[in-house]
Amino acid sequence: MDNTALHTVEAQIRDQAAAYCESGKVPGYVAGVHHAGQQTVVAHGVANAATGAPMLDDTGFLFGSVTKVLTTTLVLRQVDRGLLDLDTPVVTYLPGFALDSPGAADKILVRHLISHTNGIDADLYFPDAKGRDALKTYVDGLASGCGTLFEPGEQLSYSNGGMIVAGRLLEVVTGLPFPDLLAREIYASVGMTHSSTSAEQAILRSTAVGHFLDPETMSARPTNMFTLPDTWGPAGGTPIGTVADLLAFGRTHLAGGVSPSGTRVLSAESTALMRQVSYDMGTPNTPPLGLGWVLYPFGDTTVLAMSGASPGGVSILCVVPEHDLVFAAYGNQPGAIMLHDQLLRWLLSEHLGVPIPRLVTEPERDVDLTPYVGTYRSNQLRVDVSVVDGQLEERTTYEPADGSQERIFTEFAGGMTSGPPQRYVPIRPGLFAPAGYPLETFDGYLRLLLVSYHDIRDGQARFRNAGGRLTRRA
Incomplete structure (x- = not known):
């Protein structure tokens, strides 16, 4: 990408972010694009409406469920090392793993955890625990509080519980607490130099907080809860970082598992496996799933993507392998997902020249309801x-x-x-x-x-x- 194209991308993000923020839809927004060796990051608005702290290029934010791709990368690293096998039952490594349906957990394989095909019915299960044993507390609680939605591999359902069990699995096979493993094997290896695993670390630098619309004043008010409990770390509860850090992680997946600094983070085979379809429901509202990645089809172009909700905020990471492009962004109000969508579509259609076909045509009449x-x-x-x-x-x-x-x-x-x-x-x-x-x-x-x-x-x-x-x- 030449400098003229880079300036066009930068100007488009700046104009759209400014318009969206100034319309009152979101207090602050930060986004970045890496394409063909060039990179730009743009920030607008405020990171915290209560303090007026500005949203900066290097302001940190909660990754939310974008973390699930990081967790999946950690699982595949252990597969590369021979510590895990994707087709082995989880209970082989976690003998205490159980659900409240007798024998249900025994059928769940490691790959089911990271392909959202595990059937664990725990999407809104929020046990409140902190520290070293937080993930153990979560997994132990599944046995008395959570059952199954379907047989493993039978259906697909976006699974916070599966990723958290995967996080606990990682702790057991590596001997390291999940936050330490994430910092050592992802942040350090990728070069995510401004990322942290807790609010205590993030408070030491510029960090955005989420906001919600106050129905009485119709203005944005900061969230009363910065992060979800530690039990949700591997699914996206606690990791925090910058747009540049997410771009570096996306570039690692563009480069077949090699980080921008040249460190081999993941084997080429495992990186490719994450992009392969694990399950396809065959319905427009649910794109095919790989391992960790959601595989969004835009005509003949596939976008590897994951968005991440946090209390009052939403992030996104998109990788477009066919065009050597990574897009990452965060807005500190849930409605920012609309701006993420607008910018992604502009990047695909206007910047890359990717045709975006109509996904849904005219409604059908006389459907039996x-x-x-x-x-x-x-x-x-x-x-x-x-x-x-x-x-x-x-x-x-x-x-x-x-x-x-x-x-x-x-x-x-x-x-x-x-x-x-x-x-x-x-x-x-x-x-x-x-x-x-x-x-x-x-x-x-x-x-x-x-x-x-x-x-x-x-x-x-x-x-x-x-x-x-x-x-x-x-």
């Missing part, structure tokens, strides 16, 4: 689906298991424990779009807003899929 009506559940989540005025209406309710988890989830969600009813229009049998959105909204990253239903038996759908997460008919 009765197979989808009912109540669907997963860990502490209930979704009631009915038909209203020829559309599906969903009412989602959080049902906390105890006071501690209610407190954590409520803070993570900015005070909400249930959402307003959402109407969906049928696109085709089994696929629905939220009412009121132009259909081109779903051509990019925001295809995750679509909802699908699967495995119809005796005239009733068995699973509902929203954002890649399954709920099962009650």
